Amino acid sequence: MTPKSPSRIASFEAAKTASFSQSWRVLAHSRLLPFLLLALGTVSSGVYAHAPLVSFAAMSGITLLRRRAIIIALSIWLVNQIIGFTFRGYPLTGTAFMLGMLMGIGTLLTVIWASLRPTFSRISWSGHFSWEIISIVVGFVLYQGLISLAYPLMADGHTMSWDIVASIFSKQGMWAGAISLGHAALLWRQMTWLSPT
Numbered sequence: 664m665t666p667k668s669p670s671r672i673a674s675f676e677a678a679k680t681a682s683f684s685q686s687w688r689v690l691a692h693s694r695l696l697p698f699l700l701l702a703l704g705t706v707s708s709g710v711y712a713h714a715p716l717v718s719f720a721a722m723s724g725i726t727l728l729r730r731r732a733i734i735i736a737l738s739i740w741l742v743n744q745i746i747g748f749t750f751r752g753y754p755l756t757g758t759a760f761m762l763g764m765l766m767g768i769g770t771l772l773t774v775i776w777a778s779l780r781p782t783f784s785r786i787s788w789s790g791h792f793s794w795e796i797i798s799i800v801v802g803f804v805l806y807q808g809l810i811s812l813a814y815p816l817m818a819d820g821h822t823m824s825w826d827i828v829a830s831i832f833s834k835q836g837m838w839a840g841a842i843s844l845g846h847a848a849l850l851w852r853q854m855t856w857l858s859p860t
Contacts, residue, residue, distance in 0.1 A: 683785075683786060683787060683788070683791075683850075684785055687726075690726065690846075691727050691728050691731070692728070696846070697731055697734075697735050700735050700842070701738055703719070703842070704719045704738075704742065704743075705742050708739070709746060712751060714739070715837075716766060716773075716806065717769070717773055717806045717807075717835045718835045718836075718839040718842060719735075719770075719838070719842070720732075720739075720740075720769075720770045720771075720773035720774040720777065721776075721795070721799050721802040722777070722795070722839055722843065723739075724773070724774040724775065725778070725846075728778075732774050732778050733774050733775070736770050736773070736774040737767065737770060737771065740767050741767075744763050744766075744767075747763070748763075761813065762810070766810070769809045772805045772809075773798075773802030773803075777798035780794065781794065788847075792843070799835065807831065
């Protein structure tokens with residue numbers, strides 16, 4: 664067996680990078696992925712009073728083109744607000760509306776951040792997963808930071824305990840992980856279709 668030449672190895676690595684990037688683009692342009700994200704986001708809003716908006720915003724930004732990602736993330740936020748104010752009986756008060764607006768702004772900031780997708784995140788699995796982790800953490804800080812700054816004003820001087828913040832982050836991480844696994848499976852399937860050998 665002869666060793667592979669450096670040019671063959673470089674050629675193989677370039678093909679892997681092209682396959683990853685091309686597969687990501689195919690999925691990002693498909694109708695399936697936005698539909699799945701919107702459907703899951705709607706279900707999560709029905710199940711949880713506080714849907715994992717950071718997870719959906721970050722994963723939308725990572726997996727979709729920016730414009731689509733913003734539309735999907737803000738649609739999930741809007742569905743969450745509609746369900747909250749109609750079915751869950753959120754009070755029609757300035758505080759509730761302010762909290763809803765802060766959640767919307769946090770969602771928007773998170774999806775914009777995640778959609779930056781630096782070069783390292785577009786060429787390999789490790790870069791992609793690294794950017795997912797970075798986006799979830801930064802998105803959570805942006806989102807929860809806005810709410811935490813305003814919370815004492817809205818809650819008569821009370822603050823949010825670290826236990827509550829940790830619990831919220833844990834839920835965001837679990838949802839992001841599940842969405843990431845689903846996207847990875849779709850991405851892997853797309854890569855095998857593009858390069859079956």
